[in-house]
Amino acid sequence: MNVIILLFSLLSSYVTSSEQREQAPVSFFAVQPQAVLAFEHSLGLNPYISSFDSLAGAALYAPEEELLRSKGTPLNITADPWQECQEYHYADMSAGICGGIVAYIHVSPAQAGLYGLKLNEVTLNPADNNVRVLLGKPDFIADDGDVYIRGNEALKIYRNPVTGEWDGIDLFDANAS
Numbered sequence: 001m002n003v004i005i006l007l008f009s010l011l012s013s014y015v016t017s018s019e020q021r022e023q024a025p026v027s028f029f030a031v032q033p034q035a036v037l038a039f040e041h042s043l044g045l046n047p048y049i050s051s052f053d054s055l056a057g058a059a060l061y062a063p064e065e066e067l068l069r070s071k072g073t074p075l076n077i078t079a080d081p082w083q084e085c086q087e088y089h090y091a092d093m094s095a096g097i098c099g100g101i102v103a104y105i106h107v108s109p110a111q112a113g114l115y116g117l118k119l120n121e122v123t124l125n126p127a128d129n130n131v132r133v134l135l136g137k138p139d140f141i142a143d144d145g146d147v148y149i150r151g152n153e154a155l156k157i158y159r160n161p162v163t164g165e166w167d168g169i170d171l172f173d174a175n176a177s
Contacts, residue, residue, distance in 0.1 A: 049134050052153035053120050055105040055171040056093035060153060062102045067095055091115065096172075104172035109165075117169070119155070126157050126166040149174050 053059060058067055067088065074088035085098035092115035096104040107117055109127070117124050124134060131146075135155070138146035145158040145167075154174035158167040 047122070047134055048136060049120055049122060050150060051120070052148075052150045052155050052171055055119055055155075055169070056107050056111075056115070056117065058093060058095050058102060058105050060102055060105060060171055060173070064097050064100050064102070067097070067102055071095075103176065104170055106168060106170050108168050112169075119171070124169075126169065131157065 058071060062070075071088075071090050071093075074090055076089040078087050078089065079085075080087045080096055080098075083096065083098060083103070085096045085103060088095045088097055092107070092111050094106045095102050096106075111117075112125075117126075119134070122134060124131065135148045139149045140147040142156075143161060145156050148155045148157075152174055154172055156170045156172070158169065159165065160167050
């Protein structure tokens, strides 16, 4: 008996002859607030740079051909006095080419003053001290500057030991000696 009642109640909505008008919910026509995805909402709130990929528009570990495509022909090429590498000199930076790849990138204060300084396409200005906001506390403080490490990459901001002003910045492989 219970089965028949259950079956009848399930089928009754199909058997009834009364017309039912379907009404659209009121919220269907109301103006809906715009949804903002969580990752979009948090963009720009934390300027901290968590990895080092490029400096002055040159990518660390890029093949020599890629550097030449992106930066053009260097103004000058010299032998690196410390490594068996070539140093490609551009107006806005210098890059050490070792074994056909970019092993390090160097920018002087004069170059940064004329062309700006970007780390991973984010403007970095050691003279205005936005370094702490973007990089946090240095991982090492040496006599000649501050070192920041992110994975296998290191960024060193050279400082004048007398004045404390920055003398240059290098992006390089942290495992290289």
